[in-house]
Structures are given as C-alpha cells and as structure tokens.
Amino acid sequence: MLQKKICMVGAFATGKTSLVARFVTSIFSEQYQTTVGVKIDKKTVNIEGKELNLILWDLHGEDEFQKLRMSYLRGSSGYLLVVDGTRHNTFDKALELQARVENTLGKIPFILVMNKFDLTEEWEIDVNDINQIKAKGWIVINTSAKSGMGVEEVFQTIAKKMLEG
C-alpha cells in the first residue's frame, strides 16, 4: 500500500499530540502531557477511492531547552505546522520553524493548523496576520482537537496535497 510520512511540527503545548490522538483514536484528553522524542502512529485514509497509509510523526515541541531535531524530518512528504491560537508566541515559532523545515526538506506540502479554536475568547492571533499568511499561498485551517472540529479536514487536505505533489 502507498505510504506517506507526515511530521507534526510546532512549539510545545500547541496540541500536536492531541490532534493525532483525535484523528487516529477519536480520543481527547484535557491533561497536558509533554512529548519527548517522537511518537509515531499510522492511519489508513481513503483519498478519492485510493487507500493511503499516513505515517504520523508527532515530534516534541520546540522550546528553549529542546530544539527541533532535523533528522526526524527525513523522508517526510508533508508536514503540519501547529499553532495554539491562544498563544501568539506559538504563531511566531511556527513561522520560524517553517523556514527551517523548508531549508531542510525543500518545498513540500504543509498546512498551518490553528488549533484550540474552541477557546476563541482567548484568541491572540489577529485576522490580518492570517490574511497575510494566506496571501503567500499557505493553507490555513482552524481546528479543535477537543471538539474534533477541522481535524479530519486537515489530514484529508494534506493527504490530497501529497498525492498531487
């Protein structure tokens, strides 16, 4: 079966692990548990009648102590840049990481995932920031790992992009 590797990239505590758990097992946990190293899952999806195995690499979030290890990215066909919409610094970190990932992997499909959209009253990302990003041709999708909103759409979209690519 055709297989594609996808990396989850972003600052710490943005919900990368929760997004994968929601997508793979339909489970959400309120308790924040940090990822150390990388956790790998897989899920088979059907894209326009074609079966595709997604190999999901949930990388540890970057912070001042733990830098993203580029060796984890090898062989990726796409990546998801995950932002916690209630923390503006995670948006800045995503932009910084995108440049580093593109420098390592070249231009491959990716999506900017604005997670925690169930917490809109605490939202810190300005609409103008998002419009500027979209103007560059980036795909931006709002998600909530808690409610499940947008999660399926993110993975379906990246899968389609990878098959086109």
Place this chain on the structure above:
Amino acid sequence: MLDIPAPVVAYIINLMLESRSLAYMLVSKNGCLADWGGKLTAYGITNLHKGENIGQQVFFLEGLLPLDNHPLFLPRLKTDYGLCADVHLFPSSDGDWVLLFDATLDEIQLSLIQQHANDVSLSHEKITKLLNQSSDNFC
C-alpha cells in the same frame, strides 16, 4: 580506530544485549530487508520477511531509507507496539544498518524534567498575559 581488546568488546556487546535490548536490521539499497536479529520483538517488530520492502514491514522506517552515505540518529522514538528506542542508522557496502536500543529510562527521566519546564513556562505565560490585561485596564 581504537584498539579495544576482545574481552572488552564482548562485555560491551553483552551489556547492550542485556541492558539496552539491542536489535538490528540490514536493509539493502533497494529498500528490501536483508537480515535481522536481536530483541526486535521488544520493539513490536515481528513477522519479518526477507526480500520484502522494509517500509511495508516496519512502518516507522518509511521514507528514511536508503541512506545517502551519512549516518542518522533518531533518539527516543516510540510506537504503540513496543519499547521507546534510540534508533541509529548507518550505511555499509552491504546496505543500511538499523540499530535499536532501549531508551525507556532516558525517556522517563527527560519527560519528568521537560514536563516540569513546560508547565512552568505555561504558568509564566499565563501570569504575563493577566498582568498585561490588568495594566491595559488600569490605563
């Protein structure tokens, strides 16, 4: 290269086998499994078939091989099927070697430290946000 006496080499190998659950696979440059051994079942790797594509048999190796003449190190790699592993990949004339070592203890210790550091950072961010909001309200 260091001239290491045979008994020392044997001791180190035994140590790796016993305490760090050494396992290995050899993958030919066309991506097919050529050989394997050690404690692969500890990492959830079973039912291997010689001559078949490695990515279809060991899903976390999808996309990683063949190597381009440089070794690769993937620390603390986990799946739902086995131990947390430090994965070392290096090329040879026979193909690419994949070594797995148990990294469970390392992962547990680092998790405790990292969890604490991240919790502190999140609390600090929250307090800063609240202070900024209250100073905005005050102004």
